[in-house]
Amino acid sequence: MGLIVQKYGGTSVGSTDRIKAVADRVSNAKRRGDRMVIVVSAMAGETNRLFKLASDLCDAPNARETDVLVSTGEQVSAALLSIRLQALGLPAISFLADQLRIATDSNHGRARIKSIDPARVVQELESDRVVVVAGYQGVDALGDITTLGRGASDLTAVALAAALKADVCEIYTDVDGVYTADPNLCPKARKLRRISYDEMLEMAGLGAKVLQLRSVELARRYNVPLVVRSSFNESEGTWVGQEDQSMEDVLVSGVTLDQNQSKVTITGVEDRPGLAARIFGPIAAAGIVVDMIIQNASADGRTDMTFTVNRDDVRRTLELVQRVAKEIGATGVRSDDQVAKVSIVGVGMRTHAGVAAKMFEVLADERINIEMIATSEIKVSVVVNSKYGELAMRALHDAFVDNAAMQFPGESA
Secondary structure, X not given: OOEEEEEEOOOOOOOHHHHHHHHHHHHHHHHOOOEEEEEEOOOOOHHHHHHHHHHHHOOOOOHHHHHHHHOHHHHHHHHHHHHHHHHOOOOEEEEOHHHHOEEEOOOXXXXXXXXXXXXXXXXXXXXXXXXXXXXXXXXXXOXXXXXXXXXXXXXXXXXXXXXXXXXXXXXXXXXXXXXXOOOOOOOOOOEOOEEEHHHHHHHHHOOOOOOOHHHHHHHHHHOOOEEEEEOOOOOOOEEEEOOOHHHHOOOOOEEEEEEEEEEEEEEEEXXXXXXXXXXXXXXXXXXXXXXXXXXXXXXXXXXXXEEEEEHHHXXXXXXHHHHHHHHHOOOEEEEEEEEEEEEEEXXXXXXXXXXXXXXXXXXXXXXXXXXXXXXXXXXXXXXXEHHHHHHHHXXXXXXXXXXXXXXXXXXXX
């Protein structure tokens, strides 16, 4: 008898008919003898609706009250699924984060989980109940409701799986696994049978939306086996786990496109120690994630510094940077929303030279200009003009994934 944590996304619980289908799936697993913990998102579109209600009343709604508001979506889903399971004759009980003590910090809207007390869940499982948990939410030291960030019901599920030492954490969504590229934009994309934690981390951080980034980080840290499946069919899905030799044999596992990027440039920064910390310190303190950073060669003792942030964060970023720029005597600040980040990811890149060069050659053949470059052991990312983003992704997919037998010289990346 296994312990399974399942998470169902917004489209999977998007209507009462879909909730009935989820309940049938849970019922089948339960009758096979598995112990079941189910984490649910809000019904599709509900979180956006709640955010809009707040924004209709105020340009900048209070973060604490916004968390109180938007967390209700998951509460509704959890209660409805429990009601349906009970109607099928399965003992079921729903919980909110404060009832389970999913403890977080007080960073409303982007709270981080500090601890989970699994005692109540264990007690209910021992009583043979199905436990249904509202995802996306936590509670801080003051007892206030917090939310974990968009898409963070995945994180709730993985955290519970880690705390309970579950046999597997199954993420059910509207796609049937992890693909080599976004199948909506790249017709040749194909589903992966397995992918490593590191590859999935890179892909999630680079724009692949199938799994939330922090959930993959947590799964890797606690070695939680993950599988991504569709709640609309019975296909096998994609397993996410430890790296093995067969994964290393594949040069590039996926190509990602992130159109939600903005580029910020600070011009005329005095080239002396400490100014980078002055610029990026306030950004970090505001909880804004900076991605790529480049600094031009110094000329006449001054330099330009360019970095990228999520487009949703660019307004706050500019407010902070303009203030700092004035303090340090920089000559100006400008931003560009017409950019996209395209990346290739694969653990096989560690042992092959020439991957980046080939990537640049492919883009040059398509006459796509590269504005920024960033690399790690298993990824190469470039920033290009947003109008070329989809073309770049498809060209790189054709070169690296469809032509998987491509040979590269050398033994190291």
